[in-house]
Amino acid sequence: MKTILLFLMSLDFSVYHLKINPVTSVTKDVFYPEAIKILKSLKFISNTSFVVTVGEDAYLGCTTENPSQALSQISWQRPEGVNFYVFTPENGAEAVNEFGKRVKFNRIGNWDGSIVIQNACLSDEGVYICIFTIFPSGPFHFSVTLTVQVKPVLTVSTEGLTEESHRETHIATCRVEHGKPEATITWETPFPKHKSVETSLMNEDCTITIESQLRAIPTRSEHGQEVHCIVEHPTFQKPEVASARLNIQYPPNLTVKQLNPDALIFQCEADANPPVEEYVWTRESGSLPNCATVTGAQLQFSTKSSDVNGMYHCEAKTHNTSARAQLYLQIYDSWNYPGLVILGIVTIAVLCIFPKLLWSNSLPRWLTRHLTMED
Incomplete structure (x- = not known):
């Protein structure tokens, strides 16, 4: 009788050979095929985390070393366990759902299952699972994490x-x-x-x-x-x-300058924010003399005589504040001895009253400029 050869395979796919011979039979020949090598693990050589900015394409790597077995399928899932993208040698790449339509393979070799998610958005952030199915060892899983950044x-x-x-x-x-x-x-x-x-x-x-x-x-x-x-x-x-x-607002800081050393022309200048909107010249003892002309911030006297003597005020106004500077003029008609005595008396009086008095050395016949600030 013929020899009966049975092949029984265990769960780990190891192959056993069982020979059953009837009592009356004589075995002439028995065949033992080689055991099939089953992989317990597959070595992945990709990074496990990737970063992308919203609006850019996200690369997810999934590459293995060649296991010397037949590739059946590469599939990608999210933790819910539903495939969104699948590749088979027979049919190529295929999007399984709407999300998969934004995905394309970025393979550069038979054992490269890397993908690109186009136009990444915040909802794409999370864990992705790459699955290599090979024959006869079965499926092997590889998890990667995608972090999505947003440019502020x-x-x-x-x-x-x-x-x-x-x-x-x-x-x-x-x-x-x-x-x-x-x-x-x-x-x-x-x-x-x-x-x-x-x-x-x-x-x-x-x-x-x-x-x-x-x-x-x-x-x-x-x-x-x-x-x-x-x-x-x-x-x-x-x-x-x-x-x-x-833009820092501050009240006017005023100065009065003589524009021409040979003429009585004075300019009221202000450093202010907001800018000065109006300048007003007044004379403390009354109205301005007839020889005085005011043009904006400028005060000009057409004659040099004692008629112009006195204290003058320049007031600079902004829309929310104002400040004032003072100009004191004293002109002498002659340089005789009595005049010098009067000059000395006036000087003492002025210095006592106005400690910041300014003298103009270029004007031998008059005393000019005392300035103070008044908010």
Whole structure:
């Protein structure tokens, strides 16, 4: 009788050979095939984490060493366990659902199952599972994580500032909106000392908005200068800077200048923010002399005589404040001895009353300019 050869396979696919011979039979020949090698693991040589910025294409690597077995299928899933993209040697790549339509293979070899998710969005963030199915060893799983970043939007604004001595106030605000992960903010300013106060807000889409308030003591010396909000974020190739120019309001600082050393022409000049809207010249003892002409900030006398003697006030007005400077003129008609005595008496009196009296050495016949400030 013939020999009966049975092949029984265990769960781990090891092959056993069982020979059954009837008692009356004589075995002439028995065949033992080689055992099939079953892989217990497959070596993946890809990274396990990847990062992408919203709007860009996300690369997910999944590459193995050649197992010297037949490739049956490469499939991709999310943790829900449903395939969204499949590749088979017979049919090629195929999108299984709507999400899979945004995916394409990025294979550069038979054992490369890498994919690209086009136009990544926040909802794409998470874990992905790459599955290599080979024969006869079966399926092998490889998990990767995708992190989706969002490039934030920067804005900086300054406050309406008023010069207030020794009082710290809110200078500017820098907002870094809808970023992921959280950005880092620093300030560059013209202030000798400053500090910042930060608050952060988690938005509904899991992005983060940060607001940094710059605080310092504003003075007129910083008016017109810039503050710079410097932001660092993984989506930036280098720190990005948002700048704003300071607008610090301060009352007029007045000076009176003689424009021509040989003529009685005086200019009232003001450093103010907002700018001076109106200049007003008045004489303390009454109306201006007939020889005086006022043109804006300028006061001019057509004659050099004692008729112009007296205290003059230049008032500079802005829309919210005003300041005043004083000009004292004393002209002598001759340089005789009595005149010198009178000059000395007037000088003493003026110096007692106006300690900041200014003398013009270029005018031998008159005494000019005493200036004070009045808010």
